[in-house]
Amino acid sequence: MEQNEFDVVVVGSGAGALLAAIRAADEGLKTLVVEKMPLLGGTSATSGGGIWIPDNHDMGKAGLSDSVQAAFRYVKTCARGLASDDRILAYVETARHMARYLAGIGVPYRCVPSYADYYPTLAGAMPGGRTMDPIDFNAGKLGPQDLELLRPTCPGQLIFGRMHINAFEARSLLARERKGKFVLMWIMARYFLDYPWRNKTRRDRRLTGGQALLGGLFAALRQRGITLWLDTPMQSLTQEGGRVTGLVVRRNGQDMAVSARRAVVLGAGGFERNQQMREQYLPQPTDQAWTATPPEGNTGDAHRAGAAVGGALHLMAHTWGAPTLFVPKEEKYRAMFVERSMPGCMVVNARGERFLNESGPYPEFQQAMYANHAQTGGAVPAWIVFDATFRANYPIGPLMPSAAVPDAKLRKSWLNTVYWKGETLQELAGQIGIDPQGLLASARRMSEFSRTGKDLDFGRGDNVFDRYYGDVNVKPNPNLAPIEKGPFYAMKLHPGDIGTKGGLLTDRDARVLTEDGQPIAGLYCVGNNSASVMGPSYPGAGSTLGPAMTFAFRAIAHIVGKPIALEHPELLEAV
Missing domain, CATH: 3.50.50.60 (FAD/NAD(P)-binding domain)
Structure with missing residues (x-):
């Protein structure tokens, strides 16, 4: 006994x-x-x-x-x-x-x-x-x-x-x-x-x-x-x-x-x-x-x-908030902690507008999603958007850099479930159901910020925390790069958590x-x-x-x- x-x-x-x-x-x-x-x-x-x-x-x-x-x-x-x-x-x-x-x-x-x-x-x-x-x-x-x-x-x-x-x-x-x-x-x-x-x-x-x-x-x-x-x-x-x-x-x-x-x-x-x-x-x-x-x-x-x-x-x-994404056949959603800090990506709502500092702490990210959703009704889910240069150089979610694992070698089931892809930003916007003009304007503004090194909207890269996971080779701001080279990609983010x-x-x-x-x-x-x-x-x-x-x-x-x-x-x- x-x-x-x-x-x-x-x-x-x-x-x-x-x-x-x-x-x-x-x-x-x-x-x-x-x-x-x-x-x-x-x-x-x-x-x-x-x-x-x-x-x-x-x-x-x-x-x-x-x-x-x-x-x-x-x-x-x-x-x-x-x-x-x-x-x-x-x-x-x-x-x-x-x-x-x-x-x-x-x-x-x-x-x-x-x-x-x-x-x-x-x-x-x-x-x-x-x-x-x-x-x-x-x-x-x-x-x-x-x-x-x-x-x-x-x-x-x-x-x-x-x-x-x-x-x-x-x-x-x-x-x-x-x-x-x-x-x-x-x-x-x-x-x-x-x-x-x-x-x-x-x-x-x-x-x-x-x-x-x-x-x-x-x-x-x-x-x-x-x-x-x-x-x-x-x-x-x-x-x-x-x-x-x-x-x-x-x-x-x-x-x-x-x-x-x-x-x-x-x-x-x-x-x-x-x-x-x-x-x-x-x-x-x-x-x-x-x-x-x-x-x-x-x-x-x-x-x-x-x-x-x-x-x-x-x-x-x-909650201990964090943005999360769905990956087929995995037992739980994945939290996105650091990839969003890399230069050449941005997070937008259904209007195609940025509403936060993508490189900020993950609980603040989740709270910003809820706050913007209360205002616009379009930030749950939100979308992280990036271009071919980002895709070639950095991992994001389950995607390894395309320099190592090109799109042709990705699981076919991931297209339109894990990631969406369009030859132009307008095409991508149509696929994910967000405003194309808003997305184009946000990308142009991010590209301008990358050249000056100053995010005038949300201060991305202005502090030591943001820069920790930036690309040390990117100047003048390791968290900012243009979003202008097709094809373009998007991934769906939810206001998830790593616990209450x-x-x-x-x-x-x-x-x-x-x-x-x-x-x-x-x-x-x-x-x-x-x-x-x-x-x-x-x-x-x-x-x-x-x-x-x-x-x-x-x-x-x-x-x-x-x-x-x-x-x-x-x-x-x-x-």
């Missing part, structure tokens, strides 16, 4: 959930992880794996200097009053300690020196260094059998659907740095020469991004002998005398009560795959199909369970709070299961995973009676 009494039960198996389980085991607590899906890793496994860590231990190596004070000021401004100041301070103080703990359990990170915060003009922002990327992980430490239990990454994060690439390599290739070709040759040679491993599995031995993070956490979980139940959805929480004492799960076709002597930690992701909840809470129109997170997961089960025992919900109208922001309201130790601000004994919540500490904004790459693991780190400290005190409470007094 399976043992169903534990000190801590963790619901979910993303980064925040696994960090909580590992830290609990390190504190001597008997721990169980229950995961609804048959694969481990959740959305974290399909992510870029970045974490946003102010004043982190690796910045000094890059000659960068940061402070808690600056980070607190920056995040407080970003949060717009929708996250408590003490919770923000707890995050920016503790994140660096969590990052060191990660390295200690075998999941080391390094800072990305030139990857700027998403709002570089705000006070306290940094031009780089706060975002950290995981060091590549050798899947041999897991073995092929456990690797098959780890949710694979998205096809868009692999070269030719097979080979992993890290953030530094991706930037080198996309920005067309001189070393880019050699980087690509090394990646391909390393993969194809690894015969012993490829004879065991098609999946790459070298894991990067979210796969490196989750691979490392999974290995740490196994090393500690932590009990893991996959394919085990939570049904409800149990409560006695106002304290959460465990939960009911569905296992092997039967309901089972599980006791949690010390605490339950919810880390089961957002609610973006629940259409009813999307319609109840999110801006319209909305469709769960547009999300870039794994199908069937993230359906808000733990949100509802937490609310059922008195937990307050907060920020439910907000709204969830159970928590305090600085991740305790779930009631509507009147009182903690519910025995119940903690992290990640997208909780309301984001970042409020409605996205301060920098890694603003989901960084807080998820940091508050998991703080939660376990509180559970074992060693709560982490604020280091700079004077900053709260100065507010």
